[in-house]
Amino acid sequence: MAAHLKKRVYEEFTKVVQQQQEEIATKKLRLTKPSKSAALHIDLCKATSPADALQYLLQFARKPVEAESVEGVVRILLEHYYKENDPSVRLKIASLLGLLSKTAGFSPDCIMDDAINILQNEKSHQVLAQLLDTLLAIGTKLPENQAIQMRLVDVACKHLTDTSHGVRNKCLQLLGNLGSLEKSVTKDGEGLAVRDVQKIIGDYFSDQDPRVRTAAIKAMLQLHERGLKLHQTIYNQACKLLSDDYEQVRSAAVQLIWVVSQLYPESIVPIPSSNEEIRLVDDAFGKICHMVSDGSWVVRVQAAKLLGSMEQVSSHFLEQTLDKKLMSDLRRKRTAHERAKELYSSGEFSTGRKWGDDAPKEEIDTGAVNLIESGACGAFVHGLEDEMYEVRIAAVEALCMLAQSSPSFAEKCLDFLVDMFNDEIEEVRLQSIHTMRKISNNITLREDQLDTVLAVLEDSSRDIREALHELLCCTNVSTKEGIHLALVELLKNLTKYPTDRDSIWKCLKFLGSRHPTLVLPLVPELLSTHPFFDTAEPDMDDPAYIAVLVLIFNAAKTCPTMPALFSDHTFRHYAYLRDSLSHLVPALRLPGRKLVSSAVSPSIMPHEDPSHQFLQQSLERVYSLQHLDPQGTQELLELTIRDLQRLGELQSELAGVADFSATYLRCQLLLIKALQEKLWNVAAPLYLKQSDLASAAAKQIMEETYKMEFMYSGVENKQVVIIHHMRLQAKALQLIVTARTTRGVDPLFGMCEKFLQEVDFFQRCFIADLPHLQDSFVDKLLDLMPRLMTSKPVEVVKILQTMLRQSTFLHLPLPEQIHKASATIIEPAGESDNPLRFTSGLVVALDVDATLEHVQDPQSTVKVQVLYPDGQAQMIHPKPADFRNPGPGRHRLITQVYLSHTAWTEPCQVEVRLLLAYNSSSRIPKSPWIEGGEVSPQVETSIEGTIPFSKSVKVYIMPKPARR
């Protein structure tokens, strides 16, 4: 029976997939079609009142209908439609028609005639609107059919004069989705049938109902989205709508203006009330800028967002957005920004001690002051000061985008961005810091600006501080005082928030390497060296001292004269730091230094190539030497694994590859070791104990393969095959070991069957890659598959055993970019001796703060695990909002974990660690087969599990019994 079953399964699997699917579909159809429509028919006939009928329809709508039965259902619905007097039921039927015509695999052209027909006799405006909606659904379903489209457009045009706004809305929507510009006019020659949709829609820009006006603009935008080119004539119409009374109209009009400005940026438009002419994009820019001070914040957000994407605008206009032309009592006043700049250039700092320091200077000609500029004046100044933070964020984003495309604008907007660092809402502050980072290659910070920037370093929000560190990493500073200031502030930050240590060191590393010449004159002061006297040697473990050294060493890398200023102990510290913090301290060429220079510099300076070569070589060595005797192979594997691991530690950019290959080799090593066991030579019952090693190896290989599959980002299909192959081997090993150690055949049946299914699954999934697996375990296995299918478990095991031994070592091709997912828990630090006390049975919140590297989709995969001393484990899913994304490939998890337990007598430690959850079905290429439904998930297609990928941190907690 079992054999028979196996055979059937096997045979079915080898069939062409297409056929199978059809078969299933037809089967279903026969089953469902009559029941569905018939039931509906009966129900509707039964219905005595409109309310009843509505209920039936609502119930019916909850269940999906198959493509084949749609037509029948539609007929029944239409039939009832004609009979029905109640508009609400007709409305529901109309909406159902629309829904049904969206069903995949159903061609709705057959119901179109009916729909249009009933449309003509319909009186209720609501039903009319719904019917038009249905037609829209039909029309969008049949985008190729020109005739239908034209017919629908005709219908829509006819109903445009309806008195109800809902009907007009839908008509316009229909026109927007289906209408065409005079494209077909040229084709037909006469073009009587085809209407110029844009003209028709444009007429409704002045409809009396704001909703219709909005719909008209939306329809126009829809035309644009469908790739039809709008005429420029529309621009003037749209401009008029900017002063509409209704916000949704204004908001849509802003979009339309933006679209036109992108279509015809260079055409010339006249300025009203003067003879001048300007480019359309400039004019549109001015108009949208004006909308930044609109009365409705929705419009303001919209306008501010769109400003960012208008890159063709001329710089003259762009710079006006930051200019507000201050005046006081009719005299021109300089902005605080200008004053700051002036003070800076005159070499004097602001005293601010005098009243009227900002006293206005020159008189203004009253005629020349224009209080409401038609142009772009001060748009961003307003946007950044807006009451709603949504507007402010939009304005900051827009600034960012514009500044990226225009360096001169970047320079100008700097002051404003710096000001945003003091916003009351953290999101806005963060956004502006990020923005600044993005445009940092275009700008150089002045000292006073740097001062303001650095003041934010004391912010209590960690996000802000770290964003700022990132910003400082890529900032250009103009003077050596600036560097000194930055260093001082960073050190202050370090003492205030010691947890920022790593981030600050990294920041100083880049600061140093970017400004070597500015650091140079500061060196004696920073190292507190004295030309004559030896100064005390600073404490090597002081994070602040390390920070200073990191700055100096990184600057010294490109500044060969600097090492001359170092004192003896500096060199010693260099050697120490180079080793302990190699990612922060670069290799230096230190002349005249025997110890450090000779050993390190020549070998490491051109480091990129050799290490990579080394990696390749050692791997090749392994792959070529597979025919060595087992002992030699093992030793070589062990050696290589060790080398790779060390390499990974030394060269961070190769860490992913090295680890990945090392893991693979370790699997191989385990497999070899397991097969070397004596267990295989001795009669089964005797070796219960030794088999532990083999089964443990099998288990470990499985674990490692999951790690390889899910912990590395950038793994390609090629690697996945190899990994699965390795896993298959492990499973085979497991099967053999169990076969050897268990008595009786019954459990083996199930296991064998399962294994064979897995092989089959493997084959199906990776059928394309099989040719690459020549001579491998699976290759041989598949050759013998028919035989295995029919043989008894004991034989299967025997065959497997020989095959495992004979199988060759597969070459693992290395992917281009591979990174290992890793996580570091920053908080809790696990050093505290004070237990966290709480009343047992209640909860205590533990702040967890961790950085995740190279984790794809952390929101769904990363979990927090808490292990209690009694072995109880708890898994916590952090909220998606707890993850931040500070940079590509990096994530930050800041969450709270709730702990609870019954009372303990002593404080004890719980372990907190991060887990990476995986689900194998997500990786495996899906075959349409499995979705077919008939195939039950008999193969374990999805294995869910978790991999711990961070070091666990111990937290001291103490649940106390509740006091009575």
Added chain:
Amino acid sequence: MPEIRVTPLGAGQDVGRSCILVSIAGKNVMLDCGMHMGFNDDRRFPDFSYITRSGRLTDFLDCVIISHFHLDHCGALPYFSEMVGYDGPIYMTHPTQAICPILLEDYRKIAVDKKGEANFFTSQMIKDCMKKVVAVHLHQTVQVDDELEIKAYYAGHVLGAAMFQIKVGSESVVYTGDYNMTPDRHLGAAWIDRCRPNLLITESTYATTIRDSKRCRERDFLKKVHEAVERGGKVLIPVFALGRAQELCILLETFWERMNLKAPIYFSTGLTEKANHYYKLFITWTNQKIRKTFVQRNMFEFKHIKAFDRAFADNPGPMVVFATPGMLHAGQSLQIFRKWAGNEKNMVIMPGYCVQGTVGHKILSGQRKLEMEGRQVLEVKMQVEYMSFSAHADAKGIMQLVGQVEPEGVLLVHGEAKKMEFLKQKIEQELRVSCYMPANGETVTLPTSPSIPVGISLGLLKREMAQGLLPDAKKPRLLHGTLIMKDSNFRLVSSEQALKELGLAEHQLRFTCRVHLHDPRKEQETALRVYSHLKRWAPRSFWLGLGRSGARGGSHCASRQRPQGPLRAAPSRWVRDCGVHPHPGCCPLRGPRHQGAAGVLDLPG
């Protein structure tokens, strides 16, 4: 002629003593009732005798509206209502209602207890006065009587400050009170919808100023305080009890929070504590940030700011103290100032304007040696800083508001004449809106043309609408019908119905005229030519209809097109349609232009 009359009793080309009389469509409204800071004699209150020479104020005024709680807008209220005598309703917003009596009481105390004035209003009078107050919500339309309605909008000047729209029928006036178009740390920006009033009465304190971004000011302020505290100095910030003080508190509080600072901040007790309580209560009147976060934490529940005690001033170490009054002329702030002035580590920050003669003004103008009472000379070594935090709209803000409201006319108050002049010119130039700036006691008369609603039957409207094909919303459209005026009720009906209602039979008038044609051609040919000519020129059937109404799109009844004056004086029963149907064939040479003229016959007076 219907008109709106506006007479400022105070705040006309002046700051302080805001009090404006508005007569609109027969209703009299008084906007604000303030006192003047600069005077101590009769001039400090508006001259209420102007309103009515004899007779009670209550009979004359329909209502009084108070825009916000500052004394120059509400200081004369108890005097006005209790001593002069007014029993009508007084409208103000809820926060104003809550805080106003505190300030009035404080004002009374200073005037009576400190200065020893007699014949001043009493505490009981304040209480009685507040009993006449009707509180309104934002955007709530309050019906004062059958015709007069008022509506409050957010003004953002201080907590509870509001702009008011006063509306009678289709005529309306908007009074802004004091307002601020840029949001600050605790209040949002002023907002009003596009209500298109006949007149906008706006303040113009900063008519000639365009201000710098508030962020620079804030940053400077914080930086100075931070630096002073870091070097161990004490910072004194003299403030007025309400308004700016709360803003500065929030500013410092959030800064302390962000920067993890530990130095204590103190706030002098008394009046402010009560006021803070109201700030906590009226969260809906604050800005977005405070409104959104108050569930977690009310921003006015200060964590770092504690009540001040006299003894604290001598404590060692850095501290920040807010103390009243704001101009350093007396009281606690002056005491603290004297204690701290000698140390150059300390700092005093003046956040507002100081009147000449006060200590505040002296130190701001750079005086370093002050002569105190008793011939003492105080040497000022501490740093003196000036920061302007003011919550009035600047010139750009005023223009922005005018643009937002789209009034037919603007009237400037609450500002200096010279500055108003500039703004007036700008408004007239750029917005093309007439602008007025009356002085105190001067009346501005603004003619209005109120629209008169005319009822029209839906059937007629639809029938007439159906004649045009394309929607043409903004253009007036010609409608034909008969206007019936009956008991100050206007209706537009079809001519058939009008005849029916009046029980009249339809008469047909026929106009004929004789035309001599000198045509050499044959009769038949000539007739044909004339016929074809007519056909070309007068394709539509032309007939005369007299009721004329430019319907605005589909707006229900008639229109912004206002019938001319004489209609008002019309007798109660009137028909204006003769149902004239000239025979098309009878006036053959009438071109289309003539037809138009005939169709739109103006109503004879």
